[in-house]
Amino acid sequence: MRIRYSILTFILLLSAFTKAHSQSANDHIFPASAVAKPYIDFDSKGFMVNGKRTFIVSAGLEYARIPHELWYDRLLRIKRAGFNCIEIYTIWNFHEEQEGKFNFTGDHDLGKFLDIVKQLGLYAIVRVGPYYCAEWDNGGYPIWLKFKKGLRVREDNKSFEQYVDRFFDHLLPVVFQRQINKGGAVILVQLENEHPNGWGTVMPDGYFKHLQAKALDMGMQVPYFFSGLHHASDPAGDGKLDDDKRPNPWFSTEFWAVWYSQYGAKPGDAELYDRRTWKIIARGGNGYNYYMAHGGSNFGYTNNDEDAASYDYGTGIGQAGDLRPIYYAFKRAAWFSRSFQDVLENSTNASETYKGIAVDTAIKISARTSPAGDLIFLDNPGTCKLSTPLDIKGAEELLAGKTISVQPKEIFPLVHNYKLNDDVTLDWVFTRVFAIVKQANTITVVVDAEAGNPLLLRFNTKDKASSKSTAVKIGSNDVLIDEKMPVANEMPVEYTFTSGPQTIRVLAMNRALTDKTWITETEGKSYIITGLNYVGETSVKSGQFKITAETPLTQKSLQKAILYTDSKGIAFNIDAKKGGQQQTINLSNWQYKNAAVNVASNVSTSTWLKSKDPQPIGADADVTADAWYRAMLNIPSNGKYTLQVKGGGRGQAFIDGKPAAKWKLNDNELTLNLTKGKHTLAVFAAHDGRDKLAAYLGPIDEVDSKGLFGNALIKKGGPFISELGKWYFTSANKKDDVKQGPPAFDTSVYKKYKIGNDVFNLKEGYAWFHTIIPQQAVGTSKLAILFKSVDENATVFINGKQVAHHDGWNQPFEVNITDAETLKRPVELTVFIENYSNEGGIDQPVKINAIGDATTVTNWQLKGGPGDVLASTGWTKPDAAMQMKNEPVFYRTTFSLPPSKGNIFIWRFEPEGLGHGSVWVNGHNLGRYPEKLDVKSLYIPECWLKTGLNQLVVYDEDGNSINQTRIVAEEAAGRTINEISIPLN
Structure with a gap:
């Protein structure tokens, strides 16, 4: 098996790889310790959290890719989509960038992040590594590990394990103090990640046993597993998810929702991943984690060689926090699976029982049965809508003359014999259920139907029910709602009846309105808000229900909305604020600073790393993507010479302070015209991210090294390779x-x-x-x-x-x-x-x-980094001669932003005309350019901007002109904020 560096091949590689290791081999989970079992436990049919059957709907995101000021915002968006869990990596080089210097503050404050997760009522799955992949530089390994002699990663290697242990000594207490049995959010822990040999509970060697012993010794009590479970873009596939031999639930820790090569939504994404999600729900899956639900950004030098600053992933929550169509597909599946989790987490396959339910045999049937009720799924795998009568014993009269329409690729759920409370059971629901919400003395069933489609629900009641609505047909021990969805239904159609001490409320709405329906919990009570694009914070104060609502900047229309309490619906309106976002901020008044001072023959190198042979970038503990090398050449006669040395990345050679040649370092040789005598060779080296080392085991000292390294030779003539x-x-x-x-x-x-x-x-x-x-x-x-x-x-x-x-x-x-x-x-x-x-x-x-016999070039010097990017001195106004320097340069300017007036404006830096480099806004490193996705600009987190003057610094490694760059608006991601207060009485 090999690593190929194309996206398609990686998908094929990992798909086949994970199928072999996690599905057919082992996807088991180690059980919780006795002390944690009352809080998190499982059996072969599902998870139990705090003693309750719980379907785990998890959203993958990385706190390392989000400024800490935006953690709460992104997590709330996840919660609003119906997720009850998040999954994260705790990336090693994010916390121990410099050897022995651990950072758990600010953007690195994992403890604070997990506390916010708990505050929002979410659970957490924490993947502690020590390897991560994640399209992250070096797969998450600190660069200093490359320079430890004899170190072999992901093996039973004492040197590697001692550094892992030291990291775990700082990391694991942060995680384990927040296990669910200790009042925290953490319900599952993953050790290692996508290891070629050990998945689930398989421990093939001493390395796995070492990780297990270390984690248990440090207090791991919740369930855990190795490497991952069921990684794929279609985890359910066409296989059977039920497995009598498996002692634990079926769960996918990486359900790849879109891919890291994409920016933004593409047509068909929502429908494709919606279907793949419902396959898990319909076929016996007990949960899933979308990788990713929110991608974020590769700030600083964290990107690997496949990406740059953006890690948008094309998924539900965009890089800038905007909501895409797939977000609403995520939301529908999440609320359904959580509404019926007592079925889905304790069920067996009932497909054979219901196999003849659809008269049209082109519709495939799968079903789940449990003590809590049955779910039957009508699957239309084709490309045309199918309408079919249903053949159900005991419901013939109810279904007479009726058909159910199933959209292309849709999996349509039917509900049977589901107990809502001690008095009311959902006998049959032939309309799509969006969610079931328990609200004090009211249970609200939200259903989804398009105009003209049947609204068909039959309830069984312990005693005779009552209703003020003539559309609700009351029998002696049953209640029937049998209508067609009205054509004009901008607002929900409401049906209510009372049976025993509780009211049953049915809210019928079309798909466009369920997309704008939000379920919140405030002060211990559940509320339903429908009609709004997005609902953020909610609270109840002095009899007022307060909502922070968002509307896309591009939408100006009036929003008609309803707040549903446990007893009534309260209508209200939001009139989106007028005005939009300025589209472009042209940048001018640039200042310039030479970033190639190290080419000079007389530069001081007293603090540089000195060695016989050149050392890779990072050997001097610098963690950036840039470095300078210097050496002396003693040339015996005039002529063409070839310098050979191993390399990785891009380079530029200077002879005696003057540009000599651009250089692809991976070519391992450079031909120069030199005169007799001694010359100072300076080489600027840069790279665009290191390989993520997927599936790699062994020594990493020479794997994807960057800069110059190894034996350096020079010989007259050439090139020789x-x-x-x-x-x-x-x-x-x-x-x-x-x-x-x-x-x-x-x-x-x-x-x-x-x-x-x-x-x-x-x-x-x-x-x-x-x-x-x-x-x-x-x-x-x-x-x-x-x-x-x-x-x-x-x-x-x-x-x-x-x-x-x-x-x-x-x-x-x-x-x-x-x-x-x-x-x-x-x-x-x-x-x-x-x-x-x-x-x-x-x-x-x-x-x-x-090249054969050649002269060795020795006594090399190395200095990593671009220099002091944010220094206040040394800046001048650029003149025409400085516009194309063909060597690294700094540029600096300021730009002004007006007050946002309650809006969230999204700004991006567009590096038009530049080569390769990095950007800082108000001291924050936005990451690397040029982007490798279908987006030209770098996202500037709104929390890093301020009203008035903002500073922008650019480090362009190629010395290209700055004149075409600008700040551009991503208006589609911008939002208008409205604060609403609604009287509850």
């Missing part, structure tokens, strides 16, 4: 074929091969790969063959003779040819590859290096 082309392959039958040596090259047997292609069809297999190395120049004494990655194991043959073997994918290795006779003519290179899972072949281009 070239890529091998014209590859061919032929299949082998078995592993032992390698013993016979490669078959003779014949194009009738071998087929053309393109580097990176899979020749094994995602299956185990063996194959021969062949190419010709051209004849080298006379006098070449050594030729290195550079393999960057093969999948998975490789045996290398030169002219038919085995010369090397390498095990492991995504690991560079080198094969040298030093025989003078061999190098006098073209060389046949053949590679036998063993593939054991998923794709297989030669991942990356194979190169040859003919």
Whole structure:
């Protein structure tokens, strides 16, 4: 199995990977300790929280990607969508960026975040690592770990485990003090993340046992598991979720809702992920966590190499807090599953019982039965609406002449024999239920139907009910609502009856109105508010119900709304404030500061890291994406020279203070024209994020290193590195074929091969790969063959003779040819590859290096970072000559914002015309540009802005002109805020 760096391949890789490890292998959960069981427990059918059957509807987000001032806002949006839980990573390098310096304050205050979660009545699933993935720089490992000798990650490695333990000593008390049995929000803990070997309760080696022992020793009492459960973009798939052998509920810790390559909503997203959610609900799932429900931002230098500042994810709550169509799909599924959680968390499969309920056999049936009632799901997997009569024994008269319409791809739930209270049971509901809300002496059933569709609900009552509404038909022991949804239904249609001490209220509304319906709990009482785009804070003071409501800036219409208490509905209106947001703020009056002072021959390097060979970025404890290198070159004669050194990222070379060449550091060599004598070489290096190291185990000292590193050589002539082309392959039958040596090259047997292609069809297999190395120049004494990655194991043959073997994918290795006779003519290179899972072949281009004997460049110096970005001195006005410097520069200006007057205006910085770099607003680092998603600008959190003057600093690594940049409005994400007070009496 190998790492491919494309989004599509990663999806395929992880989907297959997680299916093998979490679904068919083990998705078990370790039970809670005895002291925690009364608070969080489970059996094979579901979760129990505080002794109550609870469907876990969880929203993935990262506090590390949200300014702490916005934590409450984002969590409240999640709560308003019906979620009862959040899931987070506790990313290691976010809390221990510098070795031994732990940060749990401000944006890093995990304890405060979890306290807000508890304050809002939400639960928390905490994934403590120590590995995270998450499209985060280095997968969350602190960069200083790369420089620990002998350290191997995610293995039973003493060096690694001692640093994990030290981090856990600071992290775990914050988490464990907030376990649910101690009055906190934490109900589940995940150790490790997406490990190739151990998921669920599987502990294949001492590393897993070490993590378990450490966590238990430090007080972990709630249930826990390793790596994750059922990760996929469609976790239910087409499989069976019930499993008699599984002692715990079915739960997905990563239900991928859209993907990290997307910004904003795309047509069809809401419908697609809505269906995939209902598949979980309908087929016996006991909960799910959307990864992500809110993506956020990669502030500072936290992005990996697949993204930049934005981690919007295209999901329900946008990067700027705006609500997308998929948010409302999340909300409908959440309130339904929570309303019927006593069924869904204690049910068995009843699909066979109800298999003939739909006359149209194109509609598929699944069903759940429990002591609390039954849920039957009508599934239309096709692309056309289906209308079907229903065949239900005992309901023939009720259903006579009626059909149920199921939209394309919809899963339509029916409710049967569901007990609302001791006096009333929902016998049958043939209308979509949005939510059931218990309000003191009233139970409100909110149903969803479009104009002309049936409103059909039958209740059984212990005694004869009563109603003032003629539309409610009262029988001796039953109540019937049997109407068609009115065509003009801008407001809910209300039906009520009384049975025993409680009132049953049915609110019927269309889908557009359920999207604008919010269920809140204030002062221990539940309220329903319908008609508003979004309801934020609510409170009751002095007989007034207070609401903070939001309306998109782009919407100006009057909103008609109703507040439903336990006894009545109170109508009120909101007239959205007039006026919009200024669309653009043009930036001017820029100041400039040289950011390339380190090219000068006389610069002081007394504080720089000094070493024989160049060290990777981060070796000096700097955590930014930028670094400067310096060394002296002693050139014996004029001419063209080639410098070879391993590298990663982008670079620019300077000779004696003057720009010499741009440099792709991954090419590992640079050709320069040099004159005889001594020269100062300065190299500026930068990168766009490190690999997230998905599924990687082992040493990380040379994995995706950035900057310059390793042995540096210089030699007259060159370039000396070239890529091998014209590859061919032929299949082998078995592993032992390698013993016979490669078959003779014949194009009738071998087929053309393109580097990176899979020749094994995602299956185990063996194959021969062949190419010709051209004849080298006379006098070449050594030729290195550079393999960057093969999948998975490789045996290398030169002219038919085995010369090397390498095990492991995504690991560079080198094969040298030093025989003078061999190098006098073209060389046949053949590679036998063993593939054991998923794709297989030669991942990356194979190169040859003919530099041979060369002079070593030693005594290197390293200084990381862009310099003092926020220094107040050294700024000047840029002139025309400074507009394209081809070297790093700082720019600074201010811009003014008017008072928001109760609005939330969303602003973004658009780096038009710039190259690569970072942006600070009022001292806060917005992250890296250019963006890699379908958005050009960087989100500026509203909490980091202020009325009046704001400072903007840009560090452009390429020295491009600043003149085209501007501040732009994201008006679609802006909101108008209204404070409303409604008399309750």
